[in-house]
Amino acid sequence: MININEVIETNAMIEKENLDVRTITLGISLIDCISDNLEKLCDNIYGKITTVAKDLVKTGNQIEREYALPIVNKRISVTPISIIGASACRSCGDFVQIAETLDRAAKKVGVNFLGGYSALPAKGMTKAEELLIKSIPGALSRTDNVCASVNLGSTKTGINMDAVLLMGKIIKETAELTADRDSIGCAKLVVFCNAPDDNPFMAGAFHGVSETDNVINVGVSGPGVIRSALETVRGQDFGTLCEKIKKTAFKITRLGQLVAQEASRRMNIPFGIVDLSLAPTPAVGDSIAEILEVMGLEKAGAPGTTAAIALLNDQVKKGGIMASSYVGGLSGAFIPVSEDHAMIEAAECGALTIEKLEAMTCVCSVGLDMIAIPGDTKATTISGIIADEMAIGMVNQKTTAVRVIPVIGKSVGESAEFGGLLGTAPVMKVNSYSCDDFVNRGGRIPAPVHSFKN
């Protein structure tokens, strides 16, 4: 039988160390909504989402109350809209109409984000994908809860550099259209290499075509719990450090598994995966950078940071894999700058640079995330940053992503305020040397030799 010390330990993690389930994300296939008539398509989409997801928030709240375990977000991911809208949409405006429909549906069921305004031009770009991508700035500026993502490459296909070039411009344009709110549109837009089909985290969640009709995916959190656990092994060797992370990650992930199973049972929707990611929030004590500091680094970004994050990421997976029957999504340690107060401090004092963050993304999920850059950064420079990150993902057979925010009207030394979970981002310096001639070449970068495994 459970004893009082175990109960006290679990509740202390929740009450004092910010342990929570970060998101229950309901994946909904919209394939059966497809029509060549835009009005009919939008009606189908609205009808399907508001029917399938009608109990999502209520069920999430019930589970939260019964276990006294916070479930911070209830969200929805849908089939990439470039596929769903392909036969009905003739213009960017048509796609924006779908985005507005998604936004209405999200508001109706009470979720805070809906992901899947997406295109997957990893190798080539269809006409519909091009239209969707070009509609992203308009769609994100005219909706509140819709998130967009674009998969620009993969280990199997190489990198679609035409799409990389285009996304530099689209990110810039999105920033300009939401300039009055510190370019917040870009916080809802992410580009990927090797995008997973079952990611529950925003902005990159979409319901992949390899998925069943509806599925429940859960993202756990708990940097605060790991940090507190590591306080007890200060000064001890790496073996002890790793063992501690592994055991703690196991416990955190078990709660994700429990919530996923319960949500699945109560909503009668299959359980998909638990995403093992350690996701920080702006709250003090809920930070990845604090974990690095407890490991022995003065600030995130100090020499040793890449090794520390590699170790952390690996041990979180080793502990988490046994705790859940199905693991998927992004599963790693997130390093979003704006959502982690100690990362913000490290960036402000100069300890952490974009180049160091890029190195960190080689060994952990997911990428250059929530990084504010000067508003006058050229579109081609953003494309160059994206190309670098995509190359890391392609060669290392892992997911990488870029979610940068060129904050219009702001420069290094200033900061952007997004509010809520998205936090505050100090504008970081970008290498100003040109990559114009490189990114303007056009075409695609072939898949690396180690992708040919057949």
Added chain:
Amino acid sequence: MQKSIITVVGKDRVGIIARVCTYLAENNVNILDISQTIVDGFFNMMMITDTNNASLEFLSLSEGLEELGRSMGCIIKLQREDIFNQMQRI
């Protein structure tokens, strides 16, 4: 039987257990086990209970206990046991 865990945390005083037990008896909740300890100077009590035949819905029972806790200056939580089994047992 699905068990539920009640935890009471606060400053020790006369009658806490009595009042919680009375409330549970009034609502037909059976107590299977009680243990208590002091952590950081605070009184911590845990009860393992059977709430299956309770006269109130789980969430109403939970709210009633929270209210009772507030009236005594302590924090009372009702949680399904699964959360602890999942985390603490393989």
